[in-house]
Amino acid sequence: MTDRKNVAGLSRRQLLGAGAAAGALVSTSAWSRTANMSLPDAPVMESPLTQPPQAPSGGLPYNPVCTLNGWSLPFRMNGNVKEFHLVAEPVERELSDGTIAHLWGYNGQSPGPTIEAVEGERVRIFVTNRLPEHTSVHWHGVILPCGMDGVTGLTQPGIPAGKTFVYEFDLTKSGTHMYHPHGDEMVQMAMGMMGFFVIHPKDPNFMRVDRDYVFLLSAYDIDPGSYMPRVMEMTDFNLWAINSRVFPGVDPLVAAKGDRVRVRVGNLTMTNHPIHMHGYHFEVTGTDGGWVRPEARWPEVTIDIPVGGMRAYEFDAIHEGDWALHCHKSHHTMNAMGHDVPTFIGADKSNIARKIRLIQPEYMPMGTNGMADMAEMAMPIPDNTEPMMGGWGPFGSVEMGGMFTVMKVREGLAADDYSDPGWFDHPPGTVAYEWTGALPEVASTEGANTVPPQRAGSARRVD
Numbered sequence: 001m002t003d004r005k006n007v008a009g010l011s012r013r014q015l016l017g018a019g020a021a022a023g024a025l026v027s028t029s030a031w032s033r034t035a036n037m038s039l040p041d042a043p044v045m046e047s048p049l050t051q052p053p054q055a056p057s058g059g060l061p062y063n064p065v066c067t068l069n070g071w072s073l074p075f076r077m078n079g080n081v082k083e084f085h086l087v088a089e090p091v092e093r094e095l096s097d098g099t100i101a102h103l104w105g106y107n108g109q110s111p112g113p114t115i116e117a118v119e120g121e122r123v124r125i126f127v128t129n130r131l132p133e134h135t136s137v138h139w140h141g142v143i144l145p146c147g148m149d150g151v152t153g154l155t156q157p158g159i160p161a162g163k164t165f166v167y168e169f170d171l172t173k174s175g176t177h178m179y180h181p182h183g184d185e186m187v188q189m190a191m192g193m194m195g196f197f198v199i200h201p202k203d204p205n206f207m208r209v210d211r212d213y214v215f216l217l218s219a220y221d222i223d224p225g226s227y228m229p230r231v232m233e234m235t236d237f238n239l240w241a242i243n244s245r246v247f248p249g250v251d252p253l254v255a256a257k258g259d260r261v262r263v264r265v266g267n268l269t270m271t272n273h274p275i276h277m278h279g280y281h282f283e284v285t286g287t288d289g290g291w292v293r294p295e296a297r298w299p300e301v302t303i304d305i306p307v308g309g310m311r312a313y314e315f316d317a318i319h320e321g322d323w324a325l326h327c328h329k330s331h332h333t334m335n336a337m338g339h340d341v342p343t344f345i346g347a348d349k350s351n352i353a354r355k356i357r358l359i360q361p362e363y364m365p366m367g368t369n370g371m372a373d374m375a376e377m378a379m380p381i382p383d384n385t386e387p388m389m390g391g392w393g394p395f396g397s398v399e400m401g402g403m404f405t406v407m408k409v410r411e412g413l414a415a416d417d418y419s420d421p422g423w424f425d426h427p428p429g430t431v432a433y434e435w436t437g438a439l440p441e442v443a444s445t446e447g448a449n450t451v452p453p454q455r456a457g458s459a460r461r462v463d
């Protein structure tokens with residue numbers, strides 16, 4: 001088969017694949033016309049939804065990953081070199097249904113597409129800069145010649161606006177890596193410029209899994225009602241994102257019962273994120289530095305993802321259900337609205353409410369019993385803003401935002417089925433239920449004090 005036929009086949013397959021998924025991949029018409037010695041075409045993704053993994057169209061065989069709310073970058077083979085074309089550019093990213101952020105990213109989305117290649121291959125990555133300032137791409141954790149490391153000023157000049165640079169190197173070791181700019185990093189990463197770079201093992205059966213999910217953690221400071229991140233922010237971000245999506249906009253991870261599942265999580269925010277998954281004990285099987293030897297693994301239910309790091313964990317999906325998967329910093333499962341609301345828990349606002357109702361008859365005091373009423377009530381919020389917490393499940397409001405999604409494990413899913421199976425149908429008698437018998441007398445709800453020890457003691461004596 002000639003290279004030209006490879007290119008044509010690649011184009012057809014990707015158009016068909018994208019059409020079946022969401023009809024989202026555009027600008028591929030030039031693929032079949034592109035001569036091998038010219039710049040590869042740069043596909044653009046229109047959809048922020050998860051694109052199912054695509055079987056490799058050339059090069060060495062591998063088991064593709066599934067990028068949550070993302071996609072993998074198509075490539076072409078030029079002789080024995082795998083060629084990609086990344087375009088750094090301003091993008092409009094839908095953070096959740098109807099909420100848009102004006103970010104910088106690659107090939108139409110933030111984060112950029114996942115780059116997938118195989119240990120032993122040589123890659124040539126063309127990077128075109130359509131940003132208003134220079135950029136570069138650092139291949140975070142990849143072993144390569146120093147001059148390909150992408151550090152502006154140190155290993156190369158910045159790629160000027162409008163120019164294209166070429167990165168070319170051999171992939172000497174399999175692993176899970178990231179890419180991001182290393183020039184005006186504070187601005188460009190705060191604007192969402194990042195992506196995954198997965199180097200598959202040369203032996204497709206090494207560490208083989210049935211489903212292999214990847215996603216990046218990113219954080220933004222976007223004032224309610226506005227579209228642009230505040231790039232000078234150092235610590236006080238208000239949107240905590242999984243692949244530049246916030247719950248309820250994050251797609252579920254889907255697995256068939258019995259699947260071996262890997263989840264690879266990269267962190268390019270400015271703080272750590274303890275990622276917790278319900279329902280399972282899992283094993284940490286990889287970092288950006290490589291695979292963890294079997295005898296060195298330990299069981300976990302929460303894995304801290306360090307800043308500038310990646311952790312891969314694995315488990316056998318034997319427990320069916322809808323299992324929450326989220327950052328355990330509770331403010332990272334909240335969205336931007338309402339963080340400046342004062343705490344009124346335990347306050348008696350009845351007198352002040354009476355007075356306010358003289359001016360605004362519909363006034364209701366909020367927050368005196370906690371903040372859950374903020375999720376339950378449709379509070380008026382500015383345009384282009386996600387509520388602080390929300391997302392509806394089968395039992396009501398999930399009262400979450402930000403870095404939260406669900407691992408959905410179901411019996412009998414087809415191997416290539418990544419679509420949302422809906423809510424879990426719990427077997428009878430396995431859901432927490434209300435006690436309908438007599439309730440014990442409550443000792444005291446008069447104040448914040450607990451029952452004094454002597455009263456508790458006398459109660460025991462009566463028994």
Ligand SMILES: [Cu+2]
Binds near residue numbers: 240272273328332403
């Ligand atoms: Cu977090």
